Amino acid sequence: MRAPRRVSVFGATGSIGQNTLDLIARDPEAYEVVALTGAGNVAQLAADAIRLGADVAVTADETRLDELRGALAGSGVEAAAGEAALIEAADRPADWIMSAIVGAAGLAPGLRALRHGTTLALANKESLVTAGPILLAEAVAHGARILPVDSEHSAVFQALVGEEIAAVERIIITASGGGLRDWPIEALASATPEDAGAHPNWDMGQRITIDSASMFNKAMELIETKEFFGVGPDRIEAVVHPQSIVHALVGFTDGALMAHLGAPDMRHAIGYALHYPDRRDLPVARIDLAQIATLEFRAPCDTRYPALRIARAVMETGGISGAIFNAAKEVALDGFLAGRLGFMDMSTIVEESLDAMSSQTSLSIAPKTLEDVMQTDHMARQAAWSQIERRQNAQ
Ligand code: NDP
Numbered sequence: 001m002r003a004p005r006r007v008s009v010f011g012a013t014g015s016i017g018q019n020t021l022d023l024i025a026r027d028p029e030a031y032e033v034v035a036l037t038g039a040g041n042v043a044q045l046a047a048d049a050i051r052l053g054a055d056v057a058v059t060a061d062e063t064r065l066d067e068l069r070g071a072l073a074g075s076g077v078e079a080a081a082g083e084a085a086l087i088e089a090a091d092r093p094a095d096w097i098m099s100a101i102v103g104a105a106g107l108a109p110g111l112r113a114l115r116h117g118t119t120l121a122l123a124n125k126e127s128l129v130t131a132g133p134i135l136l137a138e139a140v141a142h143g144a145r146i147l148p149v150d151s152e153h154s155a156v157f158q159a160l161v162g163e164e165i166a167a168v169e170r171i172i173i174t175a176s177g178g179g180l181r182d183w184p185i186e187a188l189a190s191a192t193p194e195d196a197g198a199h200p201n202w203d204m205g206q207r208i209t210i211d212s213a214s215m216f217n218k219a220m221e222l223i224e225t226k227e228f229f230g231v232g233p234d235r236i237e238a239v240v241h242p243q244s245i246v247h248a249l250v251g252f253t254d255g256a257l258m259a260h261l262g263a264p265d266m267r268h269a270i271g272y273a274l275h276y277p278d279r280r281d282l283p284v285a286r287i288d289l290a291q292i293a294t295l296e297f298r299a300p301c302d303t304r305y306p307a308l309r310i311a312r313a314v315m316e317t318g319g320i321s322g323a324i325f326n327a328a329k330e331v332a333l334d335g336f337l338a339g340r341l342g343f344m345d346m347s348t349i350v351e352e353s354l355d356a357m358s359s360q361t362s363l364s365i366a367p368k369t370l371e372d373v374m375q376t377d378h379m380a381r382q383a384a385w386s387q388i389e390r391r392q393n394a395q
Contacts, residue, residue: 011100013038046071132227154269155248155260174241178213219311233315328353331384
């Protein structure tokens with residue numbers, strides 16, 4: 001019998017984390033759970049850590065340590081809290097680590113885990129967008145492997161098995177178009193967080209669902225595609241596909257187009273990364289093509305989705321522009337959720353933040369360290385909040 005694989009899940013209490021634990025819990029003999037991490041949802045974190053017999057449970061929120069300790073009392077699971085504890089958890093030997101913390105906070109633990117030559121299943125989009133070259137270089141330096149978990153990148157990765165990247169002519173990632181897909185363009189300015197937070201196909205957290213409606217999510221994925229697969233921006237496209245059945249397509253130099261189809265269930269991509277290079281049974285719905293009958297595709301409209309146009313500029317510029325883009329879009333989303341910005345203002349704020357930062361520094365200079373990235377992130381957040389304030393004062 002094979003020894004159990006040591007696994008850790010960062011962001012275990014979130015949507016990706018819970019789907020990951022669902023797969024792990026189905027085969028408890030096969031895994032030894034090392035670390036589970038969360039932030040505010042301490043009760044869930046403790047319950048999962050006890051249920052799965054984790055060595056340690058970490059909340060990112062230092063003020064919740066006592067609560068976590070109390071919830072774990074008598075279980076034998078260690079409790080820890082704070083950013084340093086997240087890094088310490090990433091230092092604990094593991095064969096496979098899920099990186100599913102949301103936001104820029106996911107970068108540091110993932111980067112640290114790579115130092116130990118582990119396999120990093122990467123769901124955290126911000127890592128590649130803000131620090132792609134740093135992350136990939138760290139993986140190479142330590143013989144670590146990064147496996148994409150975003151469904152589009154997992155689909156591309158799977159379509160590329162046995163292929164040469166030099167034979168790739170184009171990569172096409174699909175977008176559902178989000179909850180406002182069929183709204184008239186003129187109405188988008190008045191969309192509320194509730195309107196944008198309802199996804200037609202995927203069941204995800206509120207922030208990523210709104211990012212789907214604005215296409216900031218797809219914009220991030222375009223940048224991730226460039227970073228992870230190392231292909232030029234001119235060979236990466238997004239196409240609107242309302243059914244979310246085809247996740248991505250890879251076009252080769254002989255004209256062949258390989259598509260990856262699957263039900264919209266993140267356990268597909270998570271399971272592929274968990275069992276890679278094997279394929280195992282996964283508890284996901286099987287597709288009945290005759291029942292689906294029609295698969296539609298249409299070109300995304302830049303007026304409806306300015307985020308895609310901005311992403312193209314970011315891919316062309318490279319350097320720190322990805323980190324600025326990510327930070328500004330997070331702030332813009334906070335502004336939208338707080339009722340300080342309209343839905344269409346989010347892309348304006350991101351563009352204005354990139355412009356404001358470009359007047360202070362050259363955006364194409366690549367960050368060399370995590371500190372460079374975090375400093376850019378900090379400055380870009382300040383720039384974005386200033387743009388929001390300026391806009392509100394002008395009204
Ligand atoms: P969720 O918001 O559902 O979960 C986020 C996780 O991160 C939770 O465990 C949360 O803890 C934890 N967390 C929040 N803030 C911090 C912090 N400051 N420091 C450490 N941990 C923190 O997000 P998702 O699972 O939806 O997404 C996770 C990542 O995966 C994101 O980068 C997202 O873009 C990406 N992704 C998500 C997909 C999806 O289908 N959901 C698809 C592809 C990629 P707690 O809940 O306890 O507060």
